[in-house]
Amino acid sequence: MKHQDEYRDPELARLQLQAIGEAVAGFDRSMTLMEVCGTHTMAIYQHGIRSLLPEKIRLISGPGCPVCVTPVGYVDQAIALARLPDTIIATFGDMVRVPGSSTSLLDEQARGANVKIVYSPLDAVTLAENNPASNVVFLGVGFETTTPTIAGAILTAEKKKLQNFYVLCSHKTMPAPMAALAGDPELKVDGYLCPAHVSAIIGANAYQPLVDAFRVPCVITGFEPLDVLQGVLMLARQVVAGKAKVETQYRRVVKPEGNRKAQKLLSRVFESCDAQWRGIGNIPDSGLRLCEPYSRFDAGRALPVELEPTVEHDGCLCGEILKGKVQPVDCPLFRNTCTPEDPVGACMVSSEGTCAAEYKYGDWGMGAGG
Amino acid sequence: MCLGVPMQVKTIANEMAVCEIDGVRRDASLMMIDDVEVGDYVLIHAGFAIEKIDEEEARLTLQALRDALDMGLVPE
Numbered sequence: 001m002k003h004q005d006e007y008r009d010p011e012l013a014r015l016q017l018q019a020i021g022e023a024v025a026g027f028d029r030s031m032t033l034m035e036v037c038g039t040h041t042m043a044i045y046q047h048g049i050r051s052l053l054p055e056k057i058r059l060i061s062g063p064g065c066p067v068c069v070t071p072v073g074y075v076d077q078a079i080a081l082a083r084l085p086d087t088i089i090a091t092f093g094d095m096v097r098v099p100g101s102s103t104s105l106l107d108e109q110a111r112g113a114n115v116k117i118v119y120s121p122l123d124a125v126t127l128a129e130n131n132p133a134s135n136v137v138f139l140g141v142g143f144e145t146t147t148p149t150i151a152g153a154i155l156t157a158e159k160k161k162l163q164n165f166y167v168l169c170s171h172k173t174m175p176a177p178m179a180a181l182a183g184d185p186e187l188k189v190d191g192y193l194c195p196a197h198v199s200a201i202i203g204a205n206a207y208q209p210l211v212d213a214f215r216v217p218c219v220i221t222g223f224e225p226l227d228v229l230q231g232v233l234m235l236a237r238q239v240v241a242g243k244a245k246v247e248t249q250y251r252r253v254v255k256p257e258g259n260r261k262a263q264k265l266l267s268r269v270f271e272s273c274d275a276q277w278r279g280i281g282n283i284p285d286s287g288l289r290l291c292e293p294y295s296r297f298d299a300g301r302a303l304p305v306e307l308e309p310t311v312e313h314d315g316c317l318c319g320e321i322l323k324g325k326v327q328p329v330d331c332p333l334f335r336n337t338c339t340p341e342d343p344v345g346a347c348m349v350s351s352e353g354t355c356a357a358e359y360k361y362g363d364w365g366m367g368a369g370g
Numbered sequence: 371m372c373l374g375v376p377m378q379v380k381t382i383a384n385e386m387a388v389c390e391i392d393g394v395r396r397d398a399s400l401m402m403i404d405d406v407e408v409g410d411y412v413l414i415h416a417g418f419a420i421e422k423i424d425e426e427e428a429r430l431t432l433q434a435l436r437d438a439l440d441m442g443l444v445p446e
Contacts, residue, residue: 004376012435039373066371092371092416120417122399145372149416152401197372197413200421226435252428253374253413253421262402262420352371 007224016229021054023236030056031239032188033232034324036178037195038065038352039223045361047225049232057236060324061357063177063277064195066142067094067350068322071276073310074141074170075100080305081137081168082113087303088131090124091139093117094350097343101311121153128157128165137299140167145197147171147288148262151269154290154297166299169289172275174198175210175218176286180277182214187324191217191235193228196250201266203258207246215244222250269294278346279319318345321354328358335359374413376423379406389414 024031035041041061044050050059063069079100082089089105096105096115109115114134118124121138128136140150150167157165178192194207199220207218217238221231231249238244248254266288275287290298316338317331328334328347338344340356347353377389377396385400389412399418400406412419 006432012432015435015438038371094371122417142371145374145415145420148402148420149399149418152399152418155401195372197374197415197420200374200413226432230431230435249431251431252424259402259421261404265402350371 004224007222007226009226012226013229016226016233017052020057020229020233020236023233023240024054024056027056027240030058031190031236032058032060032324033191033193033235033239034060034062034181034187034189035193035221036062036064036174037193037198038068038350039196040064040193040221040228041354041357042352043223043225043228045357047228048361049225049228053232057232059232060327061321061354062181062192062324063280063322065322065347065350065352065354066146066172067098068318068346068353069172069177069277069279070095070098070141070170070346071278071310072099072101072312073276073307074168075104076307076310077300077305078137078139078168079103079105079108080307081299081303082108082115084135084303084305086134088114088116088127088134088136089139090116090118090127090136092141094352095139095141097349098346099313099344099349101308121150122156125153125157125160125162125165128162129160132164135164135166135303137166137168137303140169140171143172143174143195143198144201144262144266145195147270148201148265151265154269154294155265157297158294165297166302167290167297168299169270169287170275171270171288172277173272173286173288174202175207176283177277177280179210179213180280180283180286181323182210182216184323189216189324190239191219193231193235194218194220196220196222196227196253199248199250199254199258201259201262204246204248204254204256206258211244211246217244218246220246220248220250220254222253277322279322313344316345318347318355321345321347328355328362331355372415374415374420376411377414379408379410379412379419382406382408387412387419389419
C-alpha cells in the first residue's frame with residue numbers, strides 16, 4: 001500500500017500531538033472521548049497513544065469488540081449445537097475460547113466436537129459443500145463490516161442449493177449502543193471516535209441522528225497512528241468550540257452515503273431486530289436477524305437445542321469495561337485469575353478486547369491505563 | 371474483528387479477485403463493490419473486498435498535514 005507507512009510518520013505525529021496540546025490548552029476541564037471499535041482499541045494501545053495525549057484528554061474504550069459484546073447465552077447455544085451429532089461449527093478464531101456458562105468451544109473440541117476456524121464465511125460454505133452428510137453452522141457474530149460477508153455466504157449457499165449450511169445469528173449494528181451510552185449521565189462522553197470500517201459500509205450520514213439527539217461530536221477515524229491522532233484533534237476542537245457534528249477523518253475509505261451495494265446485500269438477507277449486548281442489556285433495533293425468505297438458514301430455528309441456565313462469572317467486570325465505566329486494572333480478576341491463556345471474560349479472549357490489549361501493551365496501572 | 375487489509379487487485383474473474391500485499395496473495399469476493407479494476411487498492415475483510423481505497427484522498431490527507439508542518443501550522 002503506497003501511503004500506509006506515511007500514516008506512521010513520527011514527525012507528523014509529533015506535530016499532531018503539539019496541535020492537540022494547543023487545542024485543549026485553554027479548555028477549563030477534562031474531556032472524555034470514547035473509541036467504539038476494537039481495532040481502534042488495539043491501535044491506541046499498540047502505539048501508546050494514551051500516554052502521549054494531554055492529561056485533559058481521557059480516552060476510553062467502548063462496546064466495539066463484537067466477540068466481547070456477545071452474550072454468554074449465545075456461546076452456550078453454540079456449544080449445545082457443537083454437541084449435536086454430524087455437526088460442524090465454523091467460526092472466526094476469537095469465538096472458540098470465549099467461556100460459556102460451563103465450558104468453551106475449545107473445551108468441546110477437545111472432547112471430540114468438530115469446530116473449524118475459518119477466515120471467511122465463504123470458507124464455511126465450502127465446508128458444507130465438501131461435507132454433505134454434516135450440518136455446518138457458521139457463528140454469525142460481528143457488526144456491519146462483517147454481516148454483509150455473511151449475507152454473501154448465504155446467497156452463495158442458496159445458489160449452490162446447499163441444504164446443510166446454517167448461521168447462528170448474533171449480528172449487531174452501530175450506532176445504537178453509542179446512543180445508549182451517550183444518554184448515560186455517569187459516563188459523560190464528550191465525543192466519539194467512530195469505527196472506520198463499519199462506517200465504510202453504513203456511511204458518515206448514519207451518525208447524524210445520534211449527533212442531533214445528543215449533541216455529541218462524532219469523528220470517523222482510520223486505524224493508523226496519524227489517523228487516530230488526527231481524529232482526536234478533530235474531536236478535541238469540536239468539544240472546545242462547543243460544536244457537535246459528524247466529521248470524517250478517514251476520507252480515503254468512508255463516504256457520506258457508505259457502500260450502497262453492501263447495504264443492499266444486507267437488507268436483502270437481514271432485517272433489524274432488538275439485540276442483547278453484554279454489559280448494556282437489550283437495545284431496540286440494534287441487531288440483525290435473517291428475514292423470512294432466508295429463515296431456513298437460521299440455525300436457531302432449524303436446529304433446536306436445550307440450553308443450560310446462563311451463568312455469568314463472579315467478579316468479572318467485562319460488562320462495566322464494555323461501557324467504559326471501569327478500566328481492566330480495576331477488575332479483581334485481571335492478571336490474577338483472568339489471563340489470555342486462561343480467560344474468564346470475553347474482553348480478555350478477543351485479540352481486540354480491552355483487557356487483552358491492556359495485558360499485552362499496558363503497564364498495568366502505572367499511569368497509562370486511561 | 372473489523373480489521374481490513376489494504377491489498378492490490380492483481381486479476382479479476384467471475385466476481386472474484388486475486389489480491390496481493392507484500393507478496394501474500396488472497397482470493398477475495400467482489401460481491402460488495404462495483405467498478406474495480408486491476409491495479410486498484412481495496413480493503414479486504416473476511417474474504418471480501420468491502421471498499422475501494424481512494425488514493426487521491428489518501429494523498430490529500432497527508433499533503434494537508436505536511437503543508438501545515440511546512441508553515442508551522444496545523445490545518446482545521
